[in-house]
Amino acid sequence: xxxxxxxxxxxxxxxxxxxxxxxxxxxxxxxxxxxxxxxxxxxxxxxxxxxxxxxxxxxxxxxxxxxxxxxxxxxxxxxxxxxxxxxxxxxxxxxxxxxxxxxxxxxxxxxxxxxxxxxxxxxxxxxxxxxxxxxxxxxxxxxxxxxxxxxxxxxxxxxxxxxxxxxxxxxxxxxxxxxxxxxxxxxxxxxxxxxxxxxxxxxxxxxxxxxxxxxxxxxxxxxxxxxxx
Amino acid sequence: xxxxxxxxxxxxxxxxxxxxxxxxxxxxxxxxxxxxxxxxxxxxxxxxxxxxxxxxxxxxxxxxxxxxxxxxxxxxxxxxxxxxxxxxxxxxxxxxxxxxxxxxxxxxxxxxxxxxxxxxxxxxxxxxxxxxxxxxxxxxxxxxxxxxxxxxxxxxxxxxxxxxxxxxxxxxxxxxxxxxxxxxxxxxxxxxxxxxxxxxxxxxxxxxxxxxxxxxxxxxxxxxxxxxxxxxxxxxxxxxxxxxxxxxxxxxxxxxxxxxxxxxxxxxxxxxxxxxxxxxxxxxxxxxxxxxxxxxxxxxxxxxxxxxxxxxxxxxxxxxxxxxxxxxxxxxxxx
Numbered sequence: 001x002x003x004x005x006x007x008x009x010x011x012x013x014x015x016x017x018x019x020x021x022x023x024x025x026x027x028x029x030x031x032x033x034x035x036x037x038x039x040x041x042x043x044x045x046x047x048x049x050x051x052x053x054x055x056x057x058x059x060x061x062x063x064x065x066x067x068x069x070x071x072x073x074x075x076x077x078x079x080x081x082x083x084x085x086x087x088x089x090x091x092x093x094x095x096x097x098x099x100x101x102x103x104x105x106x107x108x109x110x111x112x113x114x115x116x117x118x119x120x121x122x123x124x125x126x127x128x129x130x131x132x133x134x135x136x137x138x139x140x141x142x143x144x145x146x147x148x149x150x151x152x153x154x155x156x157x158x159x160x161x162x163x164x165x166x167x168x169x170x171x172x173x174x175x176x177x178x179x180x181x182x183x184x185x186x187x188x189x190x191x192x193x194x195x196x197x198x199x200x201x202x203x204x205x206x207x208x209x210x211x212x213x214x215x216x217x218x219x220x221x222x223x224x225x226x227x228x229x
Numbered sequence: 230x231x232x233x234x235x236x237x238x239x240x241x242x243x244x245x246x247x248x249x250x251x252x253x254x255x256x257x258x259x260x261x262x263x264x265x266x267x268x269x270x271x272x273x274x275x276x277x278x279x280x281x282x283x284x285x286x287x288x289x290x291x292x293x294x295x296x297x298x299x300x301x302x303x304x305x306x307x308x309x310x311x312x313x314x315x316x317x318x319x320x321x322x323x324x325x326x327x328x329x330x331x332x333x334x335x336x337x338x339x340x341x342x343x344x345x346x347x348x349x350x351x352x353x354x355x356x357x358x359x360x361x362x363x364x365x366x367x368x369x370x371x372x373x374x375x376x377x378x379x380x381x382x383x384x385x386x387x388x389x390x391x392x393x394x395x396x397x398x399x400x401x402x403x404x405x406x407x408x409x410x411x412x413x414x415x416x417x418x419x420x421x422x423x424x425x426x427x428x429x430x431x432x433x434x435x436x437x438x439x440x441x442x443x444x445x446x447x448x449x450x451x452x453x454x455x456x457x458x459x460x461x462x463x464x465x466x467x468x469x470x471x472x473x474x475x476x477x478x479x480x481x482x483x484x485x486x487x488x489x490x491x492x493x494x495x496x497x498x499x500x501x502x503x504x505x506x507x508x509x510x511x512x513x514x515x516x517x518x519x520x521x522x523x524x525x526x527x528x529x530x531x532x533x534x535x536x537x538x539x540x541x542x543x544x545x546x547x548x549x550x551x552x553x554x555x556x557x558x559x560x561x562x563x564x
Contacts, residue, residue: 034555036318036321036322036555036556037553037554037555038553039322040325040326040329040552041552041553043329044329044552054329054330069274069277069278069315070277070314070315070318073277073278073281073315073318073319073322074318074322076281077281077284077319077322077323077326078322078323078325078326080284080285081284081285081288081322081323081326081327081330082326082329082330084285084288084289085299085326085327085330085331086330204285205285205286205289206282206285206286207285208281208282209278209281211278215272215274215275215278
Protein backbone atom coordinates (compact mmCIF):
# COMPACT_ATOMS: atom_id res chain seq x y z
CA UNK A 1 0.00 0.00 0.00
CA UNK A 2 1.62 3.27 -1.14
CA UNK A 3 1.13 5.91 1.55
CA UNK A 4 2.08 9.59 1.51
CA UNK A 5 2.97 11.03 4.93
CA UNK A 6 3.25 14.73 5.80
CA UNK A 7 4.04 16.61 8.99
CA UNK A 8 4.36 20.41 9.26
CA UNK A 9 4.24 20.75 13.05
CA UNK A 10 7.76 22.05 13.59
CA UNK A 11 10.65 23.96 12.06
CA UNK A 12 11.45 20.84 10.05
CA UNK A 13 8.61 19.90 7.73
CA UNK A 14 8.55 16.29 6.61
CA UNK A 15 7.22 14.49 3.55
CA UNK A 16 7.66 10.77 2.99
CA UNK A 17 6.32 7.94 0.87
CA UNK A 18 6.26 4.29 1.91
CA UNK A 19 5.07 1.07 0.34
CA UNK A 20 4.64 -1.42 3.16
CA UNK A 21 8.03 -1.72 4.85
CA UNK A 22 9.84 -0.03 1.99
CA UNK A 23 10.66 3.69 2.24
CA UNK A 24 10.33 5.24 -1.25
CA UNK A 25 11.03 8.84 -0.20
CA UNK A 26 11.77 10.61 3.08
CA UNK A 27 12.54 14.32 3.03
CA UNK A 28 12.90 16.93 5.74
CA UNK A 29 12.65 20.60 4.69
CA UNK A 30 13.46 23.57 6.86
CA UNK A 31 10.31 25.70 7.00
CA UNK A 32 10.35 28.18 9.87
CA UNK A 33 7.63 30.44 8.50
CA UNK A 34 6.97 29.16 5.02
CA UNK A 35 5.29 25.77 5.42
CA UNK A 36 2.33 26.97 3.36
CA UNK A 37 4.54 28.19 0.54
CA UNK A 38 6.53 24.98 0.31
CA UNK A 39 4.36 22.05 1.36
CA UNK A 40 2.52 21.17 -1.87
CA UNK A 41 5.64 21.60 -4.00
CA UNK A 42 7.53 19.42 -1.51
CA UNK A 43 4.88 16.70 -1.76
CA UNK A 44 5.23 16.81 -5.54
CA UNK A 45 9.01 16.62 -5.21
CA UNK A 46 8.86 13.61 -2.87
CA UNK A 47 6.45 11.74 -5.16
CA UNK A 48 8.50 12.49 -8.27
CA UNK A 49 11.72 11.39 -6.57
CA UNK A 50 9.97 8.06 -5.89
CA UNK A 51 8.95 7.94 -9.55
CA UNK A 52 5.29 8.30 -8.60
CA UNK A 53 2.37 10.59 -9.32
CA UNK A 54 -0.34 11.56 -6.86
CA UNK A 55 -2.62 9.06 -8.62
CA UNK A 56 -0.39 6.22 -7.34
CA UNK A 57 -0.98 7.20 -3.72
CA UNK A 58 -3.40 4.81 -1.98
CA UNK A 59 -3.66 6.56 1.35
CA UNK A 60 -2.54 9.68 3.21
CA UNK A 61 -1.02 10.11 6.65
CA UNK A 62 -1.27 13.57 8.21
CA UNK A 63 0.80 14.59 11.22
CA UNK A 64 -1.74 16.08 13.65
CA UNK A 65 0.61 17.82 16.06
CA UNK A 66 1.17 18.93 18.73
CA UNK A 67 3.53 21.67 17.61
CA UNK A 68 3.21 25.07 15.99
CA UNK A 69 -0.53 25.80 15.85
CA UNK A 70 -0.23 27.50 12.47
CA UNK A 71 2.07 24.76 11.19
CA UNK A 72 -0.22 21.86 12.09
CA UNK A 73 -3.20 23.60 10.50
CA UNK A 74 -1.31 23.77 7.19
CA UNK A 75 -0.43 20.05 7.19
CA UNK A 76 -3.81 18.85 8.41
CA UNK A 77 -5.68 21.05 5.90
CA UNK A 78 -3.50 19.84 3.02
CA UNK A 79 -3.88 16.22 4.20
CA UNK A 80 -7.65 16.41 4.49
CA UNK A 81 -8.19 18.21 1.17
CA UNK A 82 -5.81 15.84 -0.66
CA UNK A 83 -7.82 12.94 0.77
CA UNK A 84 -11.12 14.58 -0.16
CA UNK A 85 -9.96 15.43 -3.71
CA UNK A 86 -8.37 12.07 -4.47
CA UNK A 87 -10.99 9.99 -2.66
CA UNK A 88 -8.18 8.18 -0.86
CA UNK A 89 -8.40 7.33 2.87
CA UNK A 90 -6.61 9.46 5.44
CA UNK A 91 -5.24 8.58 8.88
CA UNK A 92 -4.18 11.27 11.34
CA UNK A 93 -0.97 10.45 13.18
CA UNK A 94 -0.03 12.22 16.44
CA UNK A 95 3.32 13.92 15.83
CA UNK A 96 4.60 12.55 19.16
CA UNK A 97 3.99 9.01 17.89
CA UNK A 98 5.83 9.80 14.65
CA UNK A 99 8.70 11.10 16.80
CA UNK A 100 8.66 7.91 18.90
CA UNK A 101 9.12 6.02 15.62
CA UNK A 102 12.65 7.50 15.58
CA UNK A 103 13.45 5.12 18.48
CA UNK A 104 11.46 2.14 17.14
CA UNK A 105 14.36 -0.27 17.71
CA UNK A 106 14.13 0.27 21.48
CA UNK A 107 12.21 -2.24 23.57
CA UNK A 108 11.62 -0.09 26.64
CA UNK A 109 9.26 2.82 27.26
CA UNK A 110 9.77 5.65 24.74
CA UNK A 111 9.15 9.28 25.63
CA UNK A 112 9.04 11.63 22.62
CA UNK A 113 9.34 15.29 23.63
CA UNK A 114 8.50 18.39 21.54
CA UNK A 115 9.09 22.01 22.56
CA UNK A 116 5.83 23.83 23.28
CA UNK A 117 7.42 27.06 22.09
CA UNK A 118 7.35 28.96 25.37
CA UNK A 119 10.08 28.81 28.02
CA UNK A 120 10.81 25.21 29.03
CA UNK A 121 7.27 24.08 28.15
CA UNK A 122 7.07 20.75 26.33
CA UNK A 123 4.59 18.31 24.85
CA UNK A 124 5.37 14.67 25.63
CA UNK A 125 3.86 11.19 25.86
CA UNK A 126 4.95 7.69 26.80
CA UNK A 127 4.78 4.92 24.21
CA UNK A 128 5.30 1.18 24.55
CA UNK A 129 6.46 -0.62 21.38
CA UNK A 130 3.67 -2.97 20.24
CA UNK A 131 4.06 -4.98 17.05
CA UNK A 132 5.12 -2.64 14.27
CA UNK A 133 3.67 0.38 16.08
CA UNK A 134 3.18 1.75 19.57
CA UNK A 135 0.66 1.88 22.38
CA UNK A 136 0.44 5.13 24.30
CA UNK A 137 0.56 4.77 28.09
CA UNK A 138 -1.35 7.45 29.97
CA UNK A 139 -2.33 10.91 28.79
CA UNK A 140 -0.38 13.41 26.76
CA UNK A 141 1.82 15.66 28.90
CA UNK A 142 1.81 19.45 28.50
CA UNK A 143 3.92 21.40 30.96
CA UNK A 144 7.45 22.31 32.02
CA UNK A 145 10.15 19.79 31.08
CA UNK A 146 11.04 19.37 34.77
CA UNK A 147 7.57 17.89 35.30
CA UNK A 148 8.69 14.81 33.35
CA UNK A 149 11.33 13.97 35.97
CA UNK A 150 8.89 12.27 38.33
CA UNK A 151 7.18 10.39 35.49
CA UNK A 152 10.08 8.42 34.06
CA UNK A 153 10.58 4.73 34.68
CA UNK A 154 13.77 2.65 34.47
CA UNK A 155 15.03 2.42 30.94
CA UNK A 156 12.86 5.19 29.52
CA UNK A 157 14.33 6.41 26.24
CA UNK A 158 13.80 10.05 25.30
CA UNK A 159 13.39 11.14 21.68
CA UNK A 160 13.50 14.71 20.44
CA UNK A 161 15.40 17.38 18.58
CA UNK A 162 19.00 18.12 19.63
CA UNK A 163 17.77 21.33 21.26
CA UNK A 164 15.09 19.60 23.34
CA UNK A 165 17.47 16.79 24.34
CA UNK A 166 20.05 19.35 25.50
CA UNK A 167 17.48 20.77 27.92
CA UNK A 168 16.50 17.27 29.10
CA UNK A 169 20.14 16.28 29.64
CA UNK A 170 20.59 19.30 31.91
CA UNK A 171 17.61 18.08 33.96
CA UNK A 172 18.14 14.33 33.93
CA UNK A 173 21.92 13.95 33.65
CA UNK A 174 23.87 11.72 31.29
CA UNK A 175 22.57 8.40 32.62
CA UNK A 176 19.38 8.54 30.56
CA UNK A 177 19.28 7.24 27.00
CA UNK A 178 18.38 9.84 24.43
CA UNK A 179 17.81 9.54 20.68
CA UNK A 180 17.96 12.62 18.45
CA UNK A 181 15.22 12.58 15.82
CA UNK A 182 12.54 14.66 14.12
CA UNK A 183 9.04 13.45 13.25
CA UNK A 184 9.71 12.04 9.77
CA UNK A 185 7.41 11.90 6.76
CA UNK A 186 8.09 8.20 6.23
CA UNK A 187 7.37 7.63 9.95
CA UNK A 188 3.97 9.35 9.57
CA UNK A 189 3.33 7.33 6.40
CA UNK A 190 4.30 4.06 8.06
CA UNK A 191 2.14 4.63 11.15
CA UNK A 192 -0.77 5.71 8.92
CA UNK A 193 -0.22 2.60 6.82
CA UNK A 194 -0.56 0.34 9.90
CA UNK A 195 -3.97 1.88 10.59
CA UNK A 196 -5.19 2.01 6.99
CA UNK A 197 -4.26 -1.63 6.36
CA UNK A 198 -6.60 -2.53 9.24
CA UNK A 199 -9.31 -0.43 7.61
CA UNK A 200 -8.98 2.11 10.43
CA UNK A 201 -9.27 5.53 8.76
CA UNK A 202 -10.33 9.01 9.81
CA UNK A 203 -13.16 10.98 8.27
CA UNK A 204 -11.28 13.40 6.00
CA UNK A 205 -13.67 16.32 6.48
CA UNK A 206 -13.66 16.21 10.27
CA UNK A 207 -9.90 15.68 10.67
CA UNK A 208 -8.58 18.36 13.06
CA UNK A 209 -5.19 19.14 14.56
CA UNK A 210 -4.14 17.86 17.96
CA UNK A 211 -3.45 21.19 19.67
CA UNK A 212 -3.23 19.88 23.28
CA UNK A 213 -3.47 23.49 24.45
CA UNK A 214 -6.44 25.80 24.30
CA UNK A 215 -6.04 29.10 22.50
CA UNK A 216 -5.17 32.01 24.76
CA UNK A 217 -8.68 33.45 24.41
CA UNK A 218 -10.34 30.20 25.46
CA UNK A 219 -7.92 29.76 28.34
CA UNK A 220 -8.69 33.30 29.47
CA UNK A 221 -12.46 32.80 29.32
CA UNK A 222 -12.22 29.53 31.23
CA UNK A 223 -10.08 31.11 33.93
CA UNK A 224 -12.47 34.02 34.18
CA UNK A 225 -15.44 31.68 34.42
CA UNK A 226 -13.77 29.67 37.17
CA UNK A 227 -12.96 32.78 39.22
CA UNK A 228 -16.54 33.99 38.88
CA UNK A 229 -17.98 30.58 39.73
CA UNK B 230 -15.70 28.53 -16.82
CA UNK B 231 -16.77 26.91 -13.53
CA UNK B 232 -14.73 28.44 -10.69
CA UNK B 233 -14.62 27.25 -7.08
CA UNK B 234 -14.10 30.24 -4.79
CA UNK B 235 -12.71 29.97 -1.25
CA UNK B 236 -12.75 32.76 1.36
CA UNK B 237 -11.36 32.47 4.92
CA UNK B 238 -9.78 35.89 5.47
CA UNK B 239 -11.53 36.72 8.73
CA UNK B 240 -14.41 34.98 10.48
CA UNK B 241 -16.51 33.44 7.69
CA UNK B 242 -15.55 30.06 6.21
CA UNK B 243 -16.97 30.14 2.71
CA UNK B 244 -16.86 28.19 -0.56
CA UNK B 245 -18.85 28.87 -3.72
CA UNK B 246 -19.30 27.69 -7.27
CA UNK B 247 -19.75 30.43 -9.87
CA UNK B 248 -20.20 29.82 -13.59
CA UNK B 249 -18.57 32.25 -16.04
CA UNK B 250 -18.10 34.86 -13.34
CA UNK B 251 -21.82 35.61 -13.34
CA UNK B 252 -24.03 32.75 -12.24
CA UNK B 253 -23.88 31.69 -8.59
CA UNK B 254 -24.54 27.95 -8.38
CA UNK B 255 -23.81 27.81 -4.66
CA UNK B 256 -22.44 30.12 -1.98
CA UNK B 257 -21.94 28.40 1.36
CA UNK B 258 -21.03 30.64 4.30
CA UNK B 259 -20.31 29.25 7.78
CA UNK B 260 -20.32 32.19 10.19
CA UNK B 261 -18.58 32.32 13.54
CA UNK B 262 -21.27 34.45 15.21
CA UNK B 263 -21.35 32.15 18.24
CA UNK B 264 -17.62 32.75 18.81
CA UNK B 265 -17.86 36.48 18.08
CA UNK B 266 -20.56 36.85 20.72
CA UNK B 267 -18.61 34.77 23.23
CA UNK B 268 -15.37 36.74 22.84
CA UNK B 269 -16.81 40.13 21.83
CA UNK B 270 -14.96 40.14 18.52
CA UNK B 271 -12.66 38.13 16.29
CA UNK B 272 -9.85 36.30 18.12
CA UNK B 273 -7.41 35.24 15.37
CA UNK B 274 -6.40 31.88 16.87
CA UNK B 275 -10.00 30.95 17.68
CA UNK B 276 -11.14 31.93 14.16
CA UNK B 277 -8.27 29.98 12.52
CA UNK B 278 -9.16 26.84 14.49
CA UNK B 279 -12.78 27.08 13.35
CA UNK B 280 -11.72 27.54 9.70
CA UNK B 281 -9.55 24.41 9.93
CA UNK B 282 -12.54 22.44 11.28
CA UNK B 283 -15.00 23.65 8.66
CA UNK B 284 -13.08 24.12 5.41
CA UNK B 285 -13.65 20.60 4.06
CA UNK B 286 -17.35 20.65 4.88
CA UNK B 287 -18.05 24.00 3.19
CA UNK B 288 -16.21 22.93 0.02
CA UNK B 289 -18.18 19.69 -0.11
CA UNK B 290 -21.44 21.53 0.56
CA UNK B 291 -20.67 24.07 -2.19
CA UNK B 292 -20.29 21.16 -4.65
CA UNK B 293 -23.24 19.10 -3.39
CA UNK B 294 -25.75 21.95 -3.24
CA UNK B 295 -24.81 22.94 -6.82
CA UNK B 296 -25.24 19.33 -7.93
CA UNK B 297 -21.66 19.25 -9.20
CA UNK B 298 -18.56 17.28 -8.35
CA UNK B 299 -14.88 18.14 -8.27
CA UNK B 300 -14.34 16.89 -11.82
CA UNK B 301 -16.60 19.74 -13.06
CA UNK B 302 -14.49 22.47 -11.43
CA UNK B 303 -12.22 24.21 -13.94
CA UNK B 304 -10.28 26.56 -11.64
CA UNK B 305 -9.85 27.57 -7.99
CA UNK B 306 -9.86 31.18 -6.76
CA UNK B 307 -8.91 31.96 -3.16
CA UNK B 308 -8.50 35.01 -0.95
CA UNK B 309 -4.74 35.20 -0.37
CA UNK B 310 -4.26 38.90 0.35
CA UNK B 311 -5.50 41.10 3.20
CA UNK B 312 -6.91 39.49 6.29
CA UNK B 313 -5.74 37.50 9.29
CA UNK B 314 -2.66 35.45 8.35
CA UNK B 315 -3.67 32.31 10.26
CA UNK B 316 -7.16 32.42 8.73
CA UNK B 317 -6.07 33.16 5.15
CA UNK B 318 -3.69 30.23 5.14
CA UNK B 319 -6.45 27.66 5.71
CA UNK B 320 -8.19 28.72 2.50
CA UNK B 321 -4.95 28.91 0.54
CA UNK B 322 -3.75 25.48 1.78
CA UNK B 323 -7.09 23.98 0.70
CA UNK B 324 -7.07 25.77 -2.68
CA UNK B 325 -3.53 24.67 -3.49
CA UNK B 326 -4.31 21.07 -2.60
CA UNK B 327 -7.37 21.11 -4.88
CA UNK B 328 -5.44 22.73 -7.71
CA UNK B 329 -2.63 20.18 -7.38
CA UNK B 330 -4.95 17.16 -7.23
CA UNK B 331 -7.24 18.20 -10.05
CA UNK B 332 -4.55 19.79 -12.28
CA UNK B 333 -6.62 22.97 -12.53
CA UNK B 334 -5.47 26.62 -12.48
CA UNK B 335 -5.14 28.47 -9.18
CA UNK B 336 -5.46 32.22 -8.64
CA UNK B 337 -4.99 34.15 -5.38
CA UNK B 338 -7.13 37.26 -4.87
CA UNK B 339 -7.13 40.39 -2.76
CA UNK B 340 -10.11 40.37 -0.40
CA UNK B 341 -11.21 43.89 -1.42
CA UNK B 342 -11.30 42.93 -5.08
CA UNK B 343 -13.83 40.31 -4.05
CA UNK B 344 -16.07 42.98 -2.51
CA UNK B 345 -15.83 45.05 -5.70
CA UNK B 346 -17.03 42.02 -7.65
CA UNK B 347 -19.87 41.32 -5.19
CA UNK B 348 -21.63 44.32 -6.68
CA UNK B 349 -20.97 43.23 -10.27
CA UNK B 350 -22.41 39.81 -9.43
CA UNK B 351 -25.57 41.47 -8.09
CA UNK B 352 -25.84 44.11 -10.83
CA UNK B 353 -24.42 42.85 -14.14
CA UNK B 354 -25.40 46.10 -15.89
CA UNK B 355 -23.32 48.27 -13.51
CA UNK B 356 -21.02 50.25 -15.78
CA UNK B 357 -17.34 51.20 -15.69
CA UNK B 358 -15.70 53.46 -14.80
CA UNK B 359 -17.18 54.06 -11.37
CA UNK B 360 -16.33 55.10 -7.85
CA UNK B 361 -16.55 52.27 -5.30
CA UNK B 362 -16.93 52.65 -1.55
CA UNK B 363 -16.14 49.38 0.19
CA UNK B 364 -17.02 49.57 3.85
CA UNK B 365 -17.11 46.87 6.52
CA UNK B 366 -15.88 45.95 9.98
CA UNK B 367 -12.35 45.56 8.64
CA UNK B 368 -11.97 48.34 6.08
CA UNK B 369 -13.29 51.60 4.67
CA UNK B 370 -11.89 52.33 1.21
CA UNK B 371 -12.80 54.68 -1.57
CA UNK B 372 -11.64 53.49 -5.00
CA UNK B 373 -11.81 54.67 -8.58
CA UNK B 374 -12.41 51.62 -10.78
CA UNK B 375 -11.40 52.64 -14.30
CA UNK B 376 -11.61 49.20 -15.85
CA UNK B 377 -11.91 45.57 -14.74
CA UNK B 378 -8.95 44.92 -12.47
CA UNK B 379 -7.71 48.54 -12.56
CA UNK B 380 -8.10 50.35 -9.26
CA UNK B 381 -6.97 53.71 -7.94
CA UNK B 382 -7.08 54.04 -4.17
CA UNK B 383 -8.57 57.47 -3.40
CA UNK B 384 -8.79 57.18 0.37
CA UNK B 385 -8.91 54.78 3.29
CA UNK B 386 -9.55 54.93 7.01
CA UNK B 387 -6.73 56.29 9.13
CA UNK B 388 -7.90 54.40 12.21
CA UNK B 389 -11.12 52.42 12.81
CA UNK B 390 -13.15 51.00 9.94
CA UNK B 391 -16.76 52.27 9.82
CA UNK B 392 -18.15 48.86 10.79
CA UNK B 393 -15.68 48.66 13.65
CA UNK B 394 -17.09 51.94 15.01
CA UNK B 395 -20.60 50.41 14.90
CA UNK B 396 -19.32 47.39 16.85
CA UNK B 397 -17.54 49.48 19.46
CA UNK B 398 -20.49 51.78 20.05
CA UNK B 399 -22.81 48.77 20.31
CA UNK B 400 -20.45 47.22 22.85
CA UNK B 401 -20.37 50.48 24.87
CA UNK B 402 -24.18 50.59 24.86
CA UNK B 403 -24.34 46.94 25.95
CA UNK B 404 -25.90 45.82 22.67
CA UNK B 405 -25.44 42.57 20.76
CA UNK B 406 -22.53 41.74 18.40
CA UNK B 407 -22.07 42.57 15.54
CA UNK B 408 -23.17 46.14 16.15
CA UNK B 409 -24.15 47.16 12.61
CA UNK B 410 -27.49 45.35 12.26
CA UNK B 411 -28.45 46.12 15.90
CA UNK B 412 -27.83 49.86 15.57
CA UNK B 413 -29.59 49.88 12.19
CA UNK B 414 -32.72 48.33 13.76
CA UNK B 415 -32.64 50.56 16.86
CA UNK B 416 -32.13 53.72 14.79
CA UNK B 417 -35.39 53.21 12.91
CA UNK B 418 -37.31 54.42 15.97
CA UNK B 419 -34.87 57.18 16.89
CA UNK B 420 -34.30 60.85 16.12
CA UNK B 421 -31.08 61.32 14.17
CA UNK B 422 -30.87 64.96 15.26
CA UNK B 423 -31.19 64.29 18.98
CA UNK B 424 -27.39 64.31 19.43
CA UNK B 425 -24.95 66.43 17.48
CA UNK B 426 -22.04 64.08 16.89
CA UNK B 427 -19.01 65.19 14.85
CA UNK B 428 -18.49 64.29 11.17
CA UNK B 429 -14.71 63.61 11.16
CA UNK B 430 -12.78 64.71 8.06
CA UNK B 431 -15.98 65.48 6.15
CA UNK B 432 -14.47 68.68 4.78
CA UNK B 433 -10.87 67.46 4.51
CA UNK B 434 -9.25 67.75 1.10
CA UNK B 435 -8.22 64.09 1.15
CA UNK B 436 -10.58 61.17 0.70
CA UNK B 437 -9.34 59.48 3.86
CA UNK B 438 -11.67 58.66 6.74
CA UNK B 439 -11.39 58.59 10.53
CA UNK B 440 -14.01 57.06 12.80
CA UNK B 441 -12.08 56.66 16.02
CA UNK B 442 -12.75 60.28 17.05
CA UNK B 443 -16.48 59.91 16.42
CA UNK B 444 -16.55 56.79 18.58
CA UNK B 445 -14.75 58.66 21.38
CA UNK B 446 -17.09 61.66 21.04
CA UNK B 447 -20.15 59.41 21.39
CA UNK B 448 -18.70 57.64 24.43
CA UNK B 449 -17.57 60.91 26.09
CA UNK B 450 -20.94 62.58 25.59
CA UNK B 451 -22.67 59.72 27.40
CA UNK B 452 -20.11 58.88 30.09
CA UNK B 453 -21.70 61.07 32.80
CA UNK B 454 -25.14 59.62 32.19
CA UNK B 455 -23.75 56.08 32.22
CA UNK B 456 -21.95 56.83 35.52
CA UNK B 457 -25.21 58.11 37.03
CA UNK B 458 -26.94 55.00 35.68
CA UNK B 459 -29.45 57.11 33.80
CA UNK B 460 -31.59 55.33 31.25
CA UNK B 461 -30.11 56.17 27.84
CA UNK B 462 -32.28 57.07 24.86
CA UNK B 463 -30.78 54.22 22.83
CA UNK B 464 -32.78 54.72 19.59
CA UNK B 465 -31.79 58.43 19.48
CA UNK B 466 -28.12 57.65 20.15
CA UNK B 467 -28.13 54.90 17.51
CA UNK B 468 -29.83 57.12 14.93
CA UNK B 469 -27.57 60.14 15.62
CA UNK B 470 -24.37 58.08 15.54
CA UNK B 471 -25.43 56.22 12.40
CA UNK B 472 -26.35 59.49 10.70
CA UNK B 473 -22.89 60.91 11.41
CA UNK B 474 -21.19 57.87 9.81
CA UNK B 475 -23.57 57.84 6.84
CA UNK B 476 -23.15 61.59 6.30
CA UNK B 477 -19.35 61.28 6.06
CA UNK B 478 -19.46 58.22 3.76
CA UNK B 479 -22.06 59.69 1.38
CA UNK B 480 -20.52 63.17 1.22
CA UNK B 481 -16.99 61.98 0.46
CA UNK B 482 -18.08 59.30 -2.02
CA UNK B 483 -20.19 61.78 -3.99
CA UNK B 484 -17.40 64.34 -4.00
CA UNK B 485 -15.07 61.67 -5.44
CA UNK B 486 -17.66 60.74 -8.06
CA UNK B 487 -17.91 64.39 -9.07
CA UNK B 488 -14.17 64.87 -9.25
CA UNK B 489 -13.69 61.70 -11.31
CA UNK B 490 -16.61 62.58 -13.56
CA UNK B 491 -18.29 59.18 -13.24
CA UNK B 492 -22.01 58.52 -13.50
CA UNK B 493 -22.01 55.39 -11.34
CA UNK B 494 -21.38 54.75 -7.65
CA UNK B 495 -20.86 51.27 -6.17
CA UNK B 496 -21.23 50.66 -2.42
CA UNK B 497 -20.06 47.27 -1.11
CA UNK B 498 -18.99 45.45 2.07
CA UNK B 499 -20.85 44.50 5.24
CA UNK B 500 -21.90 48.08 6.10
CA UNK B 501 -23.51 48.43 2.64
CA UNK B 502 -26.35 46.32 4.08
CA UNK B 503 -27.21 49.24 6.41
CA UNK B 504 -30.69 50.49 5.50
CA UNK B 505 -30.03 54.15 6.33
CA UNK B 506 -26.79 54.13 4.29
CA UNK B 507 -28.67 52.73 1.30
CA UNK B 508 -31.48 55.29 1.59
CA UNK B 509 -29.07 58.22 2.01
CA UNK B 510 -26.99 57.14 -1.02
CA UNK B 511 -30.12 56.72 -3.13
CA UNK B 512 -31.39 60.22 -2.21
CA UNK B 513 -28.07 61.95 -2.72
CA UNK B 514 -27.26 60.15 -5.98
CA UNK B 515 -30.70 60.90 -7.39
CA UNK B 516 -30.17 64.60 -6.73
CA UNK B 517 -26.82 64.51 -8.54
CA UNK B 518 -28.05 62.39 -11.46
CA UNK B 519 -25.88 59.44 -10.46
CA UNK B 520 -26.77 55.78 -10.43
CA UNK B 521 -25.93 53.85 -7.24
CA UNK B 522 -25.63 50.09 -6.87
CA UNK B 523 -25.54 47.84 -3.81
CA UNK B 524 -24.89 44.08 -3.62
CA UNK B 525 -27.70 41.70 -2.74
CA UNK B 526 -27.81 41.45 1.05
CA UNK B 527 -26.37 37.91 0.90
CA UNK B 528 -23.27 39.26 -0.89
CA UNK B 529 -22.57 42.24 1.40
CA UNK B 530 -20.61 40.34 4.04
CA UNK B 531 -17.63 38.09 3.31
CA UNK B 532 -18.46 35.28 0.90
CA UNK B 533 -16.69 33.07 -1.62
CA UNK B 534 -18.96 33.79 -4.61
CA UNK B 535 -17.43 37.26 -4.92
CA UNK B 536 -13.94 35.69 -4.83
CA UNK B 537 -14.89 33.19 -7.55
CA UNK B 538 -16.25 36.03 -9.70
CA UNK B 539 -13.14 38.19 -9.21
CA UNK B 540 -10.97 35.13 -9.84
CA UNK B 541 -12.80 34.34 -13.08
CA UNK B 542 -11.97 37.82 -14.42
CA UNK B 543 -8.27 37.39 -13.61
CA UNK B 544 -8.18 33.83 -15.00
CA UNK B 545 -9.70 35.10 -18.25
CA UNK B 546 -6.83 37.57 -18.48
CA UNK B 547 -4.47 34.62 -18.25
CA UNK B 548 -3.37 35.20 -14.65
CA UNK B 549 -2.29 32.12 -12.69
CA UNK B 550 -0.55 31.46 -9.39
CA UNK B 551 1.84 28.60 -8.72
CA UNK B 552 1.77 26.03 -5.93
CA UNK B 553 4.08 28.38 -3.99
CA UNK B 554 1.21 30.87 -3.50
CA UNK B 555 1.51 32.42 -0.05
CA UNK B 556 -0.68 34.70 2.06
CA UNK B 557 -0.01 38.45 2.34
CA UNK B 558 -2.09 39.70 5.28
CA UNK B 559 -1.31 43.41 4.79
CA UNK B 560 -1.00 43.62 1.02
CA UNK B 561 -2.40 46.76 -0.61
CA UNK B 562 -4.92 46.29 -3.40
CA UNK B 563 -3.02 46.03 -6.69
CA UNK B 564 -3.76 49.34 -8.37
